[in-house]
Amino acid sequence: MVLIFLLVLLVAGPVSGQDYSRLRIIAFGAHPDDCDSKAGGLAAKYAAAGHLVKFVSVTNGDAGHYEQGGGVLAKRRRAEAQEAGRRIGIEYEVLDNHDGELLPTLEVRRQIIREIRQWRTDVVLAPRPNDYHPDHRYTGVLVQDASFMVTVPNVVTDAPALRKNPVFLYFSDRFTRPQPFRPDIVVAIDDMFEKKVAMLDAHVSQMYEWLPWLDGTLDQVPKEPAARTKWLAEQRSSPALPEWKQALGKWYGAQVASVQHAEAFEITEYGRQPDEAEIRKLVPFFPAQ
């Protein structure tokens, strides 16, 4: 009898409650490098602590360059994303939707639902649906549209529905209309800053070619690899912004003064609504109270 009970436990897993010792995090960006910029430090912290992280680029990035494009660029960027994931110990998947043409269609919504379910996700990260770039905007809409549907068994029937709705967080951004980003959770990433830079450094086509070209600074990119990485760290320093200081103080107390680099997240109104005690379990990087 006891044996049968144990077997049932083994097959079914814990009957109630959640395993916070091995969290499963998924982040969606529109392009291969978006998640890295917004949450690379957080992902590195989860991975270093033994949790499981997956980054998903909803488009293949095939428009993100000034002299390359199409399949050749998509292949190059997929390889860059995989190298970026390898450098911090996470999975990285690039979906094969065209860059610059993303729309919040049912087809892509199903892709997102499938990803969240198959990862058996505890926490989802995504952009807010306010942004200068239509692909970013629609990635935000798509994840928002998936946030309830991941629990509905009759939708996307080839991937079992989640019984427990994940917590959905937004990446930080600078947009203020209709409302500014609210820094509910701010995580110090000083201990992972080098890893974050190493991750960004893997996106050569973006960090050293496309983005400087857009900014008109292509001639300032150093040629020598070490100098180039140092330049990148200065360009993308992920500073703890003044408007995050109050939230940082809430989570870090007296340690706030030593925080230089940080990433911030907003708890969306969709999905499970965690209380403070659960946030501390889902984001287990804050000093004890």
Ligand SMILES: [Zn+2]
């Ligand atoms: Zn992007």
